[in-house]
Amino acid sequence: MRKTFRCILGFALALILSVSTSVAAFAESTVSYGDDNAQKFVFAPNDLFENFKNVMPGDSITQKITIRNRRLNDVKIKIYIRSLGANEGSEEFLSQLKLKVEQADDESIMFDAPADQTAQLTEWTYIGTVYSGGKIDLNLTLEVPIELDNDFQDAIGSINWQFRVEEFPVDPEDPVTGDESTIFLFALLCLLSVAVFVVLIVVRKKRAAEEK
Amino acid sequence: MKRRIPAIALVLALLVIATSAYVTLAYFTADDQVTNVITAGNVKIQLCEMMATDNGDTLVPFENVSGVMPGTEVSKIVTVKNTGNNAAYVRVSVESLIKDASGIEDELLTGELDSYIEIDIDSTNWTYMDDGYYYYNTALEAGAETEPLFTIVKYSEKMPNEYQNTTLEMNITAYATQKANNGANVFEASGWPA
Numbered sequence: 001m002r003k004t005f006r007c008i009l010g011f012a013l014a015l016i017l018s019v020s021t022s023v024a025a026f027a028e029s030t031v032s033y034g035d036d037n038a039q040k041f042v043f044a045p046n047d048l049f050e051n052f053k054n055v056m057p058g059d060s061i062t063q064k065i066t067i068r069n070r071r072l073n074d075v076k077i078k079i080y081i082r083s084l085g086a087n088e089g090s091e092e093f094l095s096q097l098k099l100k101v102e103q104a105d106d107e108s109i110m111f112d113a114p115a116d117q118t119a120q121l122t123e124w125t126y127i128g129t130v131y132s133g134g135k136i137d138l139n140l141t142l143e144v145p146i147e148l149d150n151d152f153q154d155a156i157g158s159i160n161w162q163f164r165v166e167e168f169p170v171d172p173e174d175p176v177t178g179d180e181s182t183i184f185l186f187a188l189l190c191l192l193s194v195a196v197f198v199v200l201i202v203v204r205k206k207r208a209a210e211e212k
Numbered sequence: 213m214k215r216r217i218p219a220i221a222l223v224l225a226l227l228v229i230a231t232s233a234y235v236t237l238a239y240f241t242a243d244d245q246v247t248n249v250i251t252a253g254n255v256k257i258q259l260c261e262m263m264a265t266d267n268g269d270t271l272v273p274f275e276n277v278s279g280v281m282p283g284t285e286v287s288k289i290v291t292v293k294n295t296g297n298n299a300a301y302v303r304v305s306v307e308s309l310i311k312d313a314s315g316i317e318d319e320l321l322t323g324e325l326d327s328y329i330e331i332d333i334d335s336t337n338w339t340y341m342d343d344g345y346y347y348y349n350t351a352l353e354a355g356a357e358t359e360p361l362f363t364i365v366k367y368s369e370k371m372p373n374e375y376q377n378t379t380l381e382m383n384i385t386a387y388a389t390q391k392a393n394n395g396a397n398v399f400e401a402s403g404w405p406a
Contacts, residue, residue: 031246039242041246043244046246047248048246049248052251053250054252054253054298055253056253056298056390056393057390057393058393058394059392059393093250115250142250146393150405152252154252154253154254156249157249157251158249159248159250160248161246162244163244163246164242165241166239166240167239
């Protein structure tokens with residue numbers, strides 16, 4: 001009986017753990033503002049073009065970037081972006097590639113030009129307003145021409161982007177928004193995990209007392 | 213006194229407006245910069261020529277063999293290794309010619325060479341096409357190596373005396389082109405290096 005109980009508990013724990021990790025496995029890059037309620041950005045990974053590696057002639061690759069407002073207090077943030085262009089030595093390679101940046105919500109195009117240029121992102125460009133817990137998605141597409149010359153094998157190009165945020169207090173008239181992600185599920189899973197551990201400890205203590 | 217009241221009211225009103233405007237416009241700002249990197253892939257191959265040792269147990273890098281007599285075999289194992297990061301299609305050209313003792317090509321003997329030299333081409337994994345290349349039938353994944361194109365070069369017993377003191381020179385060249393975005397198979401692929 002004890003063995004069965006132990007097995008069930010073990011299985012439940014494993015299930016909780018696997019569900020937690022699988023839910024968290026996103027393949028997108030994230031720009032978070034306000035992690036730990038700090039007024040700063042966190043880029044994850046440090047390079048937002050995670051999918052644009054080892055690109056080959058003829059490739060058309062997409063990359064999703066999610067911008068999140070993680071400030072705990074009720075603030076809305078206005079997010080802006082601008083491109084500082086290609087780093088020195090990158091220009092020739094990046095000029096061969098075409099980069100498009102569009103808003104996921106309305107598919108409005110924010111940037112559509114050779115990747116070495118700053119084009120529509122030369123000046124600070126407004127991305128949108130995000131409320132606490134909210135997010136905005138950007139969809140990027142990189143086109144690599146099939147005619148890309150052999151000389152560009154193993155080429156490396158880097159582009160600097162800047163993000164700016166302006167914080168505002170939320171007005172009572174503002175619409176109620178928020179992150180509709182799985183935070184509730186995570187909280188529930190945490191609670192469940194704690195409950196299972198508590199049960200385990202109680203059972204163990206009870207058994208120890210019985211044995212005495 | 214009567215004139216002062218509207219002035220004070222005006223100043224107060226302005227103060228209220230200014231304060232409310234300040235409250236509305238007050239905000240924190242933060243900037244940060246991120247460097248985004250794009251890297252290009254590559255297609256790299258290595259032609260491998262090995263030979264079996266006399267007892268046949270070990271493979272060693274191919275070295276020129278001299279004094280080969282008619283009716284004998286020379287071990288020459290030709291493969292191609294994908295040393296790049298991406299899957300590639302592979303083709304190989306094999307050019308054989310006969311040179312006399314002074315190192316000059318004997319075109320007549322070269323022309324008759326096919327009758328006296330036999331190469332055990334692997335026609336299961338390689339396909340000879342009219343353009344003169346042997347194509348490896350499947351794409352070669354990064355890090356993989358082809359099956360040998362051939363392993364033995366056999367001198368025919370019927371090889372005439374004219375071939376005495378000559379040198380058989382085999383020029384083998386391997387080519388690769390990317391698999392990605394490049395046709396359904398090796399025969400449809402384009403972009404082969406010149």
